[in-house]
Amino acid sequence: MREWADYTIEEGDGGTRLLLHGPLLIASIAVLDEKLRVHEGSVDQIDLSQVDHIDTVGAWTVLRFSRASGAEITGASEKARRLIEAVEGAESSADIEPRRPLLRFRVPEHVGKLVIEMAIGGRHMLGFVGALFTSIGYLIRHPSQFRMKAFVRQLELTGVTALPIIGLMSFLIGIVVAQQGAAQLRQFGAEIYTINLTGRLTLRELGVLMTSIMIAGRSGSAFAAQIGTMKLTEEIDAMRTIGVSPMEALVVPRVLALVVMMPLLGFYSSVLGIIGGAFVADLTLGIPFLTFLERIKEVVPLYDVWVGTIKAPVFGLIVAVTGCYQGMQVSGNSEEVGLRTTRSVVQAIFMVIVLDAFFAVFFTEVGWA
Structure with a gap:
């Protein structure tokens, strides 16, 4: 049966004495702590001579009551005395949490930190891209160093397995x-122009854009997680130790594979989008499936195909570089892998959409509208 700490009050020539007895341990001090918190009488001395065991919780309880009542601690053993002195010396008057600055100071400070982080990240990204193109230049001069098996493997992972x-x-x-x-064109009796809308929008914008977003979430995140895990387990450091360049072995095959596969995936996506449009047009508009496809060749100019084809490798480069860069920045712990993977997807999608807007304005200005 557990023995609980308790106390008795004794009156003597030296005044009121609170005599503690029993083990002053975290497991047995709960009842005593509650009694001391509601004790109202005056106490001149706290006698620890009957205490057989004490820990830091017990020492803190005695010290706290001593300060509240102004009583002197007596009869403490050497161990009890050292613990009480240690607890008293470890006390701090600092706030448990730092005080938050005012809102008018906190917001500009936070925005400033974000701007500085973006500038530093942009500089590091620029250095990473420079190292990437340096490695590509080296492989062009020394083609025997190019890892063809890794490249083909990445073609399969980023392209073939992404088809479904x-x-x-x-x-x-x-x-x-x-x-x-x-549904909108029907109001003007122009349902036939659904073919124009579907064909041009899919080949020019949606095909490559949605494919890039899907690849960013699928392959870009995989690049960040794979390289980040290798960085965390020091595999990349081991590669450098044995003279293997991580940029040439890991980054270049992934980047080249995505640059090569993105135009093919974008065109594949556009074709499937047009087939989906032809399918619904056959069911709801009465436009035969084959007629829809034949009409696509007449209403969609060839430069729409070129617009999507030109944008695709640029988007693939952005997604691959962002994923590999974030993977190479992993350090510390496994939580960093998840953080960097998420950041790679967000940054890749953001940059793809921004560049898509730029391309839209650019091709309109050059007359490919």
Whole structure:
């Protein structure tokens, strides 16, 4: 049965004495602590001569009551005395949490930190891109050093295995674009222009844009997680130790694979989107499936295909470089892998959308509108 700490009050010539007895341990001091907190009588001495065991919680309880009542601690053993002195010396008057600055100071400070972090990150990214192109230049001069097996493996992972999800997504987007476009054009009796809307929008914008977003979430995040894990387990340091360049062995095959596969995936996505539009047009508009596809060749100018094809490798480069860069920045612990993976996806999608807007303005200015 557990023995609980307790106390008795004794009156003597030296005044009121609070005699503690029992083990002053964290497991047995709960009852005593509650009694001391509500004790109202005056106490001149706290006698610890009957205390057989004490820990830091017990020492703190005695010290706290001594300060509250102004009583002197007597009869303490050598161990009890050292513990009480240690607890008293460890006390701090600092706030448990630092005081937050005022809002008018806190917001500009936070914005300033973000701006500085963006500037530093941009400088590091520029250095990473420079190292990437230096490695590519070295491999061009020494083609025997290029890791063809790794490149082909990345072609399979980023391209072939992505076909089902990209195809399904593009087919459904084509259905949505054709259905919603037809619903609006029907008000003007212009349902036939659903073919123009679906074909041009899919080949020019949606095909490559949605593919880039999907690849950023699928392959870009995989690049960041794979390289980040290798960085965390010191595999990359081991590669440098044996004279293998991580940039040439890990980054270059991934970047080149995505640059090569993105135009093919973008075109594949556009084709599936058009097929989805033809499918819904056959069901709801009465436009035969093959007629829809034949009409696409007449209403979609060839430069729309070139617009999507030109944008695709640029988007692939952005996604691959962002994923590999964030993976190489991992350090510290496994939480950093998740953080950097998330950051790679967000940054890649943001940069792809910004560049897509730039391309839209640029191609309009050059007459490819």
